[in-house]
Amino acid sequence: MKVTKKKPKKEREKMANKKSEKLIDKKGIRLDGRKVDELRPVKMDVGVLSNADGSAYLEQGRNKILVGVYGPKEAHPRHIAKQDRAVIQCRYHMAPFSVDERKSPAPSRRDVELSKVIREALEPAVFLEYYPRTSIQVYIEILQADGGTRCAGITAAALALADAGIPMRDLVVACAAGKAGGKIALDLMDTEDKVGEADVPVALMPNLNAITLLQMDGNLSVDEFNAAVDMALGGCKKLYELQKEALKSKYVSAEEAK
Amino acid sequence: MPLFYEKKQLVAPGDLLAEGDYVSGDSTYKENEKIYASRLGLVDYDGKRVHVVALKAFYIPVPGDTVIGKVVETTPSGWVIDIKAPHPARLRASDVVERSFKPETTDLPSIFDVGDLIIANVIAYDRTRDPQLTVREPGLGKIVRGQLVEVTPTKIPRIIGRQGSMVGMIKRETGCQLTIGQNGLILISGRSPEAERLAVMALRKIEKESHTSGLTDRVTEMIRKERKAVESN
Structure with a gap:
């Protein structure tokens, strides 16, 4: 019988670094051919579902996300209603077929946490105080996941809210940056997120210049963290232009269809 | 006092529409002397008033409005009507039934039943209570054809x-x-x-x-x- 001894800590760290180094080659090109400051190809569609009050579909690299919004309508169960404002009920859910290995469709601990985090990223943007005692429901369905789904989910949810005609202070757009292969890189995909050193998702209200979500997973120096946030904000601004285009193109296509 | 968009230009939530001495109208909001859009729609200026004609919005009841709704429930004291607003509207039986209304004797579903469509006027709505309707005016009541x-x-x-x-x-x-x-x-x-x-x-x-x-x-x-x-x- 072969016994594998646990390697000393230093050696293990060295190995992890080696693995991580392969994420970005000498020319600064990443596994999927992107440069460090490049977003994945993004496609956004608004008003894709006819039964929901508002909806959006978003593809970012291999991520595929569908969002449906209802409301504002009477809050159920009654006790969740607030007397002075509307509540947002947000569900982030990964489809069983969204990852390599079948995921149980029951909400996982991670799903529940992301639902809360996304809800809190959207809340500052919506005029909740206009519609007391009601609830706005946001259903984020991850059809295919490849890293950065919380950010892509926020971007898509903001589009769906705007599509539902819910008054908003601003759109919300989210993008992550992180450290992979020893370098700060934009919009990490799944492998870079798992093998890499750190991930910093950021959500932004671009016109008000306010951050509504900021998380960090992994280890970064202060300088690296600042660089990552700056890079993520740059990504947000690019995505925001696409978001506006997607919203407006729905209307333009209706105009051409006369 | 600049305006940033022309009339009938398409704007998205958060777009800065005007700065300075303007009044914020529908689907816009004002913060620090700046007016922003709050919905996707077309900008319009009306003197000092800046507003957006939203491409999609939902109905907020205003007392005096005529609305068309669907009966979703009969209760002992009246009906619950869906008027496509955030809150379900109430129509009281005493508003419809002449003279003394007794919940135990009056057969409410024979007047309006679930699924019936009615034309009604909004008489009260103030965000702390559900909208109140009335059908006691000419031209209001059950829709029979159309x-x-x-x-x-x-x-x-x-x-x-x-x-x-x-x-x-x-x-x-x-x-x-x-x-x-x-x-x-x-x-x-x-x-x-x-x-x-x-x-x-x-x-x-x-x-x-x-x-x-x-x-x-x-x-x-x-x-x-x-x-x-x-x-x-």
Whole structure:
């Protein structure tokens, strides 16, 4: 019988670094051919579902996300209603077929946490105080996941809210940056997120210049963290232009269809 | 005091519309002397007032509005009506039943049953209580015939037109009766299915082209052309 001894800590760290180094080659090109400051190809569609009050579909690299919004309508169960404002009920859910290995469709601990985090990223943007005692429901369905789904989910949810005609202070757009292969890189995909050193998702209200979500997973120096946030904000601004285009193109296509 | 967009330009939530001494109108908000859009729609200026005609919105009841709703529930004291607003509306039985109303003897479902469509007026709504309706005025009550068309509530003013010029025209040209609910539902009842079809077509055209000018003339033209085509067949 072969016994594998646990390697000393230093050696293990060295190995992890080696693995991580392969994420970005000498020319600064990443596994999927992107440069460090490049977003994945993004496609956004608004008003894709006819039964929901508002909806959006978003593809970012291999991520595929569908969002449906209802409301504002009477809050159920009654006790969740607030007397002075509307509540947002947000569900982030990964489809069983969204990852390599079948995921149980029951909400996982991670799903529940992301639902809360996304809800809190959207809340500052919506005029909740206009519609007391009601609830706005946001259903984020991850059809295919490849890293950065919380950010892509926020971007898509903001589009769906705007599509539902819910008054908003601003759109919300989210993008992550992180450290992979020893370098700060934009919009990490799944492998870079798992093998890499750190991930910093950021959500932004671009016109008000306010951050509504900021998380960090992994280890970064202060300088690296600042660089990552700056890079993520740059990504947000690019995505925001696409978001506006997607919203407006729905209307333009209706105009051409006369 | 700059304005950042031209009239009828398309804006998204968060777009800065105007800065300085302006008044914030529908689908906009004001913060630090700056006016931003809060919905996707078309900008419009009306003197000092900046507003956005939203492409999609939901209905917020205003006392005095005529609305069209659907009965969703009968309760011992009245009905619950869906008027496509954030809150379900209430219609009290004492508003409908003459003289002394006794919950134990009056058969409410025989007056309005679940699924019935009614025309009603909003009498009270203040965000702390659900909207109250009344049917005690001429022209209100159960809908017995006709067709319903649904549009986004923000487009209702366009359908009515200046001093009712647009509805007036549709009524004249198609010979249909139109009842406009401020909540985006419009009842059409005409002498023939053909007349109703024309009115529906006209409403759909207005909805689609609500941002363009000279619309009344174009809709008139369309109705006349359609009618001629049908008559010649």
